[in-house]
Amino acid sequence: MTGIVLALLGAALAVGLAGIGSAMGVGLVGQSAAGVVTEDPDKFGQTLLLQALPGTQGIYGLLTGFIIMQRVGVIGADLLNLTMQQGFSVFMASLPVAIVGFISAIYQGKAAAAGVGLIAKRPEELGKAIIYAVMVETYAVLALLASIMLLFGIAL
Numbered sequence: 001m002t003g004i005v006l007a008l009l010g011a012a013l014a015v016g017l018a019g020i021g022s023a024m025g026v027g028l029v030g031q032s033a034a035g036v037v038t039e040d041p042d043k044f045g046q047t048l049l050l051q052a053l054p055g056t057q058g059i060y061g062l063l064t065g066f067i068i069m070q071r072v073g074v075i076g077a078d079l080l081n082l083t084m085q086q087g088f089s090v091f092m093a094s095l096p097v098a099i100v101g102f103i104s105a106i107y108q109g110k111a112a113a114a115g116v117g118l119i120a121k122r123p124e125e126l127g128k129a130i131i132y133a134v135m136v137e138t139y140a141v142l143a144l145l146a147s148i149m150l151l152f153g154i155a156l
Contacts, residue, residue, distance in 0.1 A: 003087030004072060004079060010094030011068035014147065018061025018101030025054025025109025032113040036120045046119050046126050050112040053133045057105035060144040064097045067151055080156055093150035100143030108136035 033047035066075065068090055073079040082090070115129025 003082030003084050006084070006087030007068060007072045007082055007090035008074070010091035010098075011065040011074075013091075013098040014061045014068070014094040014101070015065035016061070017098040018064075018105065019058040021102035021105030022055045022058030022061075025057070025105040025107075025112070026051055028106070028109035029054060029112045029116060032116040036116055039120070043119060043123060046123060047116050049126070050115050050119075050129060050133060053112050053130070053137070054105045054109040056137060057101035057108070057140045060097050060140055061101045064094060064144065064147050064151070067148065068094060071151060071154075071156055082156065086154065086156055089154045090151065090156075093147055093154060095147075096143040096150070097140075097147040101140055104136050104140040104143075108133050108140075111136055 029047075029051040033044075033051055036047055037044050069075045070077075072082065072090065112129070112133040115126075115133055118129045119126050
């Protein structure tokens with residue numbers, strides 16, 4: 001039964017670390033946005049859009065956690081009796097989205113917070129501010145794809 005514990009630890013890390021990173025990133029942008037909206041309440045919509053961007057890594061971690069739970073039988077089936085090797089494989093497959101999700105959400109928050117500063121002075125440049133923040137997203141998407149491919153490549 002130790003294999004299942006490792007697999008579920010992987011699910012918990014994917015959800016937890018990516019979620020923590022997203023919370024930190026969204027918080028960073030929210031702090032910057034609150035200052036801008038204090039001066040110009042009409043910029044709420046633009047700043048809210050930028051604030052939402054670092055939240056996607058938490059969604060990627062949650063998706064990965066759900067896939068793990070479904071594959072090992074926590075959701076919709078009987079719980080599998082995984083070997084240590086299978087459990088460790090699932091655990092390792094969760095790490096790309098957990099680690100990259102955590103780090104990229106924080107850095108995406110920093111890029112989006114800088115974008116808030118950009119639209120404070122030049123609101124017509126929202127598209128450029130979004131592009132700067134979305135560039136960081138690329139690596140979170142690649143990590144999600146790696147974790148999913150690894151998870152579906154494991155024979156359970």
